[in-house]
């Protein structure tokens with residue numbers, strides 16, 4: 001019985017955090033050449049800033065088709081290519097970016 005409970009807990013925890021780990025791998029293989037995560041600069045914005053200012057939904061939309069979204073995001077030109085990723089990889093990398101900043105801009109109340 002105890003084994004079953006432990007197994008169930010491990011499964012639940014891996015469901016909650018598994019995506020972020022996989023998303024980091026997607027990030028390293030597909031985004032790291034242009035986007036930093038330690039404010040070291042690059043062609044695209046650091047993902048800490050993206051995490052702070054964008055929703056997960058916005059991040060996914062951008063990765064799916066930057067050429068369609070760039071104006072909405074405030075850019076006058078689009079240099080990010082449309083990457084060949086599976087829907088699962090997009091979901092995971094968005095989870096990873098989202099996890100970088102637990103406190104979001106829209107949660108900060110103005111005084």
Ligand code: HEC
Nearest residue numbers: 030031034043044050059062063066073075077078079080
């Ligand atoms: C070849 C360089 C390059 C690669 C690779 C790249 N990006 Fe980008 N990304 C950019 C540039 C440049 C921009 C700025 C807007 C534009 O030019 O489209 C950008 C913008 C973005 C934005 C909007 C940022 C904001 O808040 O305004 C998101 C989200 C994003 N990229 C996610 C990703 C993810 C996720 C990956 C990997 C799966 C990735 N990018 C790979 C260059 C890149």
